[in-house]
Amino acid sequence: MLRFLRIFIAITLILSAVNLCQADHWNQFRGPGGSGIADGCSPPVRIGEDSLTWRVEVPQGHSSPALSTDHIFLTAIEDDRLITLAFEKETGRLAWRKEAPKVKIERIHETSSPASSTPYVDTDRVIVYFGSFGLICYDLDGKELWQREIPTPRSLYGMATSPIVHGENIILVLDDENNIEGGKLSQSKVIAVSKQTGETVWETARPFNRSGWSTPMIWNHDGGQDLVVLGNWRLYGYDPKNGEERWFTEGFAKETIAVPVAGDGKLYASASMLGGAGDEQPDPTPFWESVLQFDKNGDGRFGRDEISHYFTFPLRPELPLGHPGYGFPLPGETDARRKRQEGYFSWVDDNKDGFWTKEELVKRMAVGRGRPVLLAIRPGGSGDVTESHAAWEVNRNIPEIPSPVYYDGRVYMVRDGGILSSVDTADGSSVYRKRLNANGHYSASPVVASGNIYLVSNKGEISVVKSGDDFVVLHEHDLSEVTYATPAIDRSTIYFRTANHLAAYRQSE
Numbered sequence: 001m002l003r004f005l006r007i008f009i010a011i012t013l014i015l016s017a018v019n020l021c022q023a024d025h026w027n028q029f030r031g032p033g034g035s036g037i038a039d040g041c042s043p044p045v046r047i048g049e050d051s052l053t054w055r056v057e058v059p060q061g062h063s064s065p066a067l068s069t070d071h072i073f074l075t076a077i078e079d080d081r082l083i084t085l086a087f088e089k090e091t092g093r094l095a096w097r098k099e100a101p102k103v104k105i106e107r108i109h110e111t112s113s114p115a116s117s118t119p120y121v122d123t124d125r126v127i128v129y130f131g132s133f134g135l136i137c138y139d140l141d142g143k144e145l146w147q148r149e150i151p152t153p154r155s156l157y158g159m160a161t162s163p164i165v166h167g168e169n170i171i172l173v174l175d176d177e178n179n180i181e182g183g184k185l186s187q188s189k190v191i192a193v194s195k196q197t198g199e200t201v202w203e204t205a206r207p208f209n210r211s212g213w214s215t216p217m218i219w220n221h222d223g224g225q226d227l228v229v230l231g232n233w234r235l236y237g238y239d240p241k242n243g244e245e246r247w248f249t250e251g252f253a254k255e256t257i258a259v260p261v262a263g264d265g266k267l268y269a270s271a272s273m274l275g276g277a278g279d280e281q282p283d284p285t286p287f288w289e290s291v292l293q294f295d296k297n298g299d300g301r302f303g304r305d306e307i308s309h310y311f312t313f314p315l316r317p318e319l320p321l322g323h324p325g326y327g328f329p330l331p332g333e334t335d336a337r338r339k340r341q342e343g344y345f346s347w348v349d350d351n352k353d354g355f356w357t358k359e360e361l362v363k364r365m366a367v368g369r370g371r372p373v374l375l376a377i378r379p380g381g382s383g384d385v386t387e388s389h390a391a392w393e394v395n396r397n398i399p400e401i402p403s404p405v406y407y408d409g410r411v412y413m414v415r416d417g418g419i420l421s422s423v424d425t426a427d428g429s430s431v432y433r434k435r436l437n438a439n440g441h442y443s444a445s446p447v448v449a450s451g452n453i454y455l456v457s458n459k460g461e462i463s464v465v466k467s468g469d470d471f472v473v474l475h476e477h478d479l480s481e482v483t484y485a486t487p488a489i490d491r492s493t494i495y496f497r498t499a500n501h502l503a504a505y506r507q508s509e
Contacts, residue, residue, distance in 0.1 A: 026067040026488045029118035029162040030445055034217040034259045036405040036486075038449040043494035044507045045452055045464050047477045053493065054092035055503040058085065061115035062160075062443075065488035065495045065502065068121045068140055071095055072488070072495060072502065075115040075128050080105060082115060082130045086142060089490070092504060096142035106132040108158030110324035110331075116160040118215075120170070122195060127170055131159025135170065135198060148198035153187070153211075154178050160213040160257075166227065166240045170195050173229055175212035190216070190229055192243060204243035206231060213257045219267050221379035228267060230256045235269045235375070247381045249390065253370025258399065259445075263406035264425045266391055270374040275315030275327070276400035276416060280371055284362045290317035291361060302356040304345060313344040318416075372398035374411065376428060392428030397421035403445040405453070407467050412448075414455050416441045420465065434471040436463045443484040449494070456483050460498055479503070 030036045044051040061076035072087045082100040087093065105114050117129040125145060127137050134150030153159060153176035161173045169192040176187040188206035193199060206229075214230040218240060226247075227240035232254045237247040252271045260269040273282075291314060296306050312327035319326045329340040346352075350360045376391040399415040406412075410431060411423045418439035422431035438461030446455050452474060453465045460479030466472040481498035488495045492507040 025069065025121075026065075026490060027121040028066055028164055029064055029215050030259060030403060030486055031447065031489065033220075034164065034215060034403075035261055036403065036445055036447045037407060038447065038489035041449045041489050041491050042507055043449050043454075043489050043492060044505050045450075046475050047462055047464070047494070047505045051505040051507065053504045053506040055501050056087065056092040056094070057500055058497065058502045059083065060113060060499065061497075062113040062484045063115055063162075063497075064118045064444075064485040065497055066119045066121045066126075067488055067490055067495075068126070071140065073119045073121055073126050073128075074497060074502065075117065075119060075130065077105070077113065077115045082133060084119065084126070084128050084136070084138065086126075086140075087502060089493070089504070092502065098136075098138060098142055098144065100128075100130055100133050100136055101147070103133045106152045106155070106158055109156070112158045112160065114158060116158065118162040120163045120165055122165055125195065127163050127165070127195065129159075129161075129163050129172060131155070135163065135172070135193065137195070137198060146198045148193060150174065155213075156211045156255075157213070162215040164216055164218070165195060166192070166218055168195055169193065169201050170198075171216055171227065171240070173206075173212065173214070173216055173231075175206060175209045175231060177211045188212075188231075190227075190238065190243060192240075202243040204238060204245065206236075208234075211255065213255075215259050217260055217262075219260070219262050219379070221262070221265065221267075223380045226379070228260050228269075230258065230260055230269050230271065232256055233370070235260070235377070237381075247383060247385045247389075249375065249377060249384070249386045251371070251373055251375060251386060251393070253372070257401050258403040261404055261406045261411070263411075264409060265379070266425065267377040267379070268374060268404055268406060268411050268425070269377070270398050270404050270413065271370070272372045272398045272400040272415075273370055276325075277315075277372060279397070280395040282365070284358070284365060286317040287314045287365060288358045288361055290314045291356060293321065304349075304354045307341055307345060311341055311345075313348070316416075371395060374398055374404065374413065374423065374428075376425065394423055394428050394430075396430075397433055399442065401443045405446045405448055407448045407453075408451075410467065410469075412446055412453055412467070414442050414446050418442070418457065418463075420453075420455065420463075420471070422469070422471075431469050432471050436465075436473070437461075437476060438463050444486045447487055447489060449489050454487055454489075454494060456487065456496065458482060458484060462496075 059076035059078040063075040086095040120127045135148040137145045188209040191203045192201040209231040216229045219226040226237040256271040310321045315327040374394040378389045381389040418436035421433045438457040441458040455463045460481045460483040462477045464475040485497035
């Protein structure tokens with residue numbers, strides 16, 4: 001009898017874990033609630049040819065996979081047509097492909113994509129957002145249920161925010177660069193539309209916000225629920241039922257991308273310094289050395305007469321000249337760019353002697369770029385909670401694009417250079433800061449399953465790290481293909497979307 005009882009309990013626990021993972025399926029950007037956590041799921045740790053189940057070609061796009069029970073959904077662009085794709089989870093076979101209405105494609109950054117927003121998968125429908133068009137809702141078999149055209153916000157690099165669902169409403173952030181020009185405030189806003197019809201339920205203006213690329217999240221805490229939206233300079237909390245602004249906190253940079261996460265009764269939000277610097281006092285040497293590439297006469301300073309086509313104020317000196325992420329102004333052979341080059345030169349040339357010195361560059365490096373920060377917020381505030389509800393803040397190791405992930409009393413962050421850091425959520429103290437062997441740039445956010453952290457660099461180099469206070473790399477694998485999308489996880493499989501492929505790595509059962 002005792003043996004039977006033990007077997008019964010073991011089977012019950014297994015079925016509970018399976019049901020939990022299936023019930024909380026990875027149905028939006030970064031999975032359940034945007035958390036990046038796949039509770040009850042056990043994808044393979046050793047990712048490689050032995051665990052590769054299938055691999056199929058996909059069109060270009062940066063959106064991450066979103067899952068239903070049977071399918072994987074992506075957005076993409078092909079021959080200037082925005083498309084939604086559904087693949088069978090078991091085989092990778094294309095189940096259906098739907099084109100959005102033909103529209104003018106929005107202007108984007110060279111390293112971005114018009115298909116950057118991740119679908120939201122509901123119980124009986126999938127909702128996609130394209131910045132160039134708006135919202136489209138399909139049933140899970142690909143039948144269009146409704147569409148909602150939305151004017152394309154003006155964005156510095158193209159739209160990337162993804163829709164989420166709260167109750168019967170789809171929530172979408174539409175931050176717009178058109179702000180305070182000609183005496184007019186920004187057209188930025190957050191909207192809720194009916195997931196049944198696409199009609200507006202409520203709309204809240206965000207008049208002091210400019211371009212933003214963060215996806216909203218719902219913060220469940222002891223005092224209720226807040227709709228949390230990270231924007232430039234500020235983090236906001238709204239009532240998710242009607243959009244009423246409840247609170248805000250300041251201290252962020254102008255350009256924000258990461259999704260906030262919650263745990264241990266607090267909210268954690270991060271943003272790097274403008275240009276991607278993750279430390280409050282970055283080493284100025286690489287920035288100055290990158291400028292000296294323009295020093296044609298070798299006198300150890302950069303003169304006005306040495307301005308060339310490639311000259312740019314450096315933000316990411318590790319990138320090659322001409323790369324669109326290197327600095328401002330962006331590449332392009334135009335009269336406007338030449339004027340901006342002259343403007344940046346004059347701005348740094350503090351004494352107006354026609355030359356840049358290292359001291360002048362260092363002086364300007366942090367001006368207007370904000371500060372890198374991971375901020376912990378306590379719930380329950382109203383109005384400006386910058387001072388009253390801040391639990392702690394960290395100003396080192398802050399990523400530019402990847403979101404943080406909370407797991408078991410720790411916040412994990414990965415930034416360019418392959419720097420993985422762990423922060424104790426009790427007080428913000430550093431647990432560790434370690435460099436992965438995959439040391440390039442990172443866009444994909446870390447995700448966690450079975451206590452293991454999965455990370456993937458832009459080069460497609462995967463690292464699997466054990467959670468906990470010791471830095472332990474369990475496995476490494478190279479996808480050998482550019483990867484910007486965050487992986488998706490179900491009960492036994494992890495899915496990677498690369499530049500040209502979608503691949504499934506499955507744990508043997």
